[in-house]
Amino acid sequence: MAFMKRNLNGSRRHPMAAILVIAAGLAVSGGGYAAATAAVETAKPVTAAASAAQVDEGHKLFLANCASCHGKNAEGTPNAPSLIGVGAAAAEFQVDTGRMPGQASGPQLMVKPVQFTGDEIDAIAAYVGSLAPGPAIPTDAQLAANGDATRGGELFRINCAMCHNAVGAGGALTQGKYAPALTHTKADHIYEAMLTGPQNMPVFNDANLTPTDKKDIITYLTYVQTHGSAGGYELGNLGPVVEGLFVWIFALGFIIAITIWLGAKSN
């Protein structure tokens, strides 16, 4: 501010002023850019070029926790599929939702408490991703819920609703398998599930549903997740069966209680 003061006083500009201004400008913009990049890096540590150290760490975790079923080199065993080429997205989806490591064999692996820290999951994903080219973890830009909800809703009804229900309340598949409810699923997991087709879900690759389509679907689901029903308590969004049970048990039950009260002999 000193040079501005002098300027106002009418005195000649200091010869170093211009240089100082340029230096300050460069420092601010350069430093800001570096800081912003760093911030982005910390938010998204797993990039396409995962560090060798991270892959190493992932390999160790893999050997300790996953290799008994998936094989020492992730080549697969009769108990579990090969992970070569499934991509970092598949690994992150399975481990970050708690589905992997699997607890018991059954029709379908169920969601359970996550077994690893965020860094460990990133390392495992980086290792699996390093085995062969495969779907990468989506970027924040791809996950931002700022697409077209209307289009997303339409795409969701056409591509997803037959298993997941029109508002993602979940649905049944054959032989004990099921499409889970999406009422609390995070955007990155939705994206990764579409990319990798976990368990019984088909793969919706980028040729099938473009990244824009996926973004729109995430926008729609985020809207549904964050906006409750305008009509009151939702009864699980499970449709007419729940409404029928409700009317028989609660509405009619309540009214019968009243009829018994009205019909009771006064004494």
Place this chain on the structure above:
Amino acid sequence: MSTAVNTQKKGGFLAGTANYLDERVGVAGILKEFGRKIFPDHWSFMLGEVALYSFFVLLLSGTFLTFFFQPAMTPVIYDGVYGPLKGAEMSIAYASTLDISFEVRGGLLMRQVHHWAALLFVAAAGLHMLRVFFTGAFRKPREINWVVGFMLFVLGMAAGFTGYSLPDDLLSGNGLRIIDGMIKGLPVIGAYTSSLLFGGEFPGEQIVARLYGLHILLVPALILIFIVIHLFMVVIHKHTHYSGPGRKDTNVVGYPLMPVYVAKAGGFFFIVFGVIMLIAATFTINPVWNYGGYDPSPVSAGTQPDWYIGFLDGALRLAPSHLEVTAGGVTWAWNILLPMLVGVGFLAVVALYPFLEAWVTGDKREHHVLDRPRNAPTRTAIGAAGVTFYAALWAGASTDLIATNFLLSLNNVLVSIQILLIVAPIIAYIITKRVCLSLQRKDREIALHGRESGRIIRMPHGEYIEVHEPLDAFEQYKLVDFKDYQPTLARPNAQGKITVRARLRAGLSRFYFEDRIAPVTQGELDAAHHDHAPAVTEAPKKKAVTAAKKPAAKKPAAKKPAAKK
């Protein structure tokens, strides 16, 4: 001034009006006739009222909805306030439903009132039918009124289904698609009927307007007519009552319509209305905005009809697959025809049951005193089997939700319900019949010996006995007052031949009344008052037996101690 004029006491404005009306439309005669109608007091007699009041609520809320709903399938681009549908192409019907939900003041509440009231209407009617069935209120002279009530139930389903399809959303469109498939499954006429109904290939652009006409005009008009007939017959027949002292087939014991029931029923209407409003204001029903406009390609998981159509949907789901037969160049889709036959057949049995039972019993007497369900064991057991059958079909419509919510295999759930559909009614029949007979035995025991008081006393000579408290006359009346039917034999007709019909009837009569507990006779009661009569006299098979009067071994009179008081 006025007091000066009133030299004669006239009774003021009310009396004046009453007189005015009486001189013109004979209101006194009407009031005298209807105001003195007697209705007995029991909670189970109010279930039909619940259905009636729900119907009033439906008329009121439905009228409100017609002000804003546009029954047209012309495509428009939605430009309302609901974010995730803005800019979507949809029919005017769906767009106007969204507008009712989000933009019309009170519209969403009215939609929810209408839909909850519809569910309650059919549920209350169904429960009322069950009450009438299990108490034998359908017997002469009320058989025709049973059929009228049955028609109301079916019309309720029709009103519900036509209304369910009006918003033209994905859920209701899928429901219509199933109806379309069922119609097309009919041999020969199927394709033509579907084409006529939908005005071309499904879904066409006609169906919403057509269903709207049915929903707001024809079906409610028919329901109103049948309600009038139903209530008119209640007035003609007079109401039934449960057995009790002084209650006979020739009288009705209760309170008059004016003023007791006018007040009670009027108040009850507002209670029912209030309950519906409370539920509609707090619980979402049919959130149409979730489903999007109808598009024939997507089918959402968890697509179900409203509860009263559930048993038909369940029948479809439970039907074995691969039943198509091609005969004479026509495909007979038995996987669709069979469930339709099951559904229609079930309803037909329900409608015709009173006539069947009347034929079997051959009872031509009028019945105004209701049966306790236990005193008609076979009928009660048949009812329980029917309820179980219906429940299995009903559960069949929610196989997917049962599977996901209880972590079961969808296939196993489906097969289990298929088995239950056949087996469970038989088990329910057997259990219910045995329970009824046991309850009758218990009633007999209590009528003859009084209630066990739990008080053990020691007699002077050292014997321990439990004191039984005798019943008062009112309680005893309920236990002993019921009609006793006995199996009839197949008798030869005028030509001396025993027809197949007679054999069938005798067989059914045996099926109904072979196992029975005879009511306590006065003789037994008198005997029991002096000493202990046999607690249970089961009638020997096939043979009609009035309770045997077994002179029990004389015991000291002191053995029957008086009650505590």
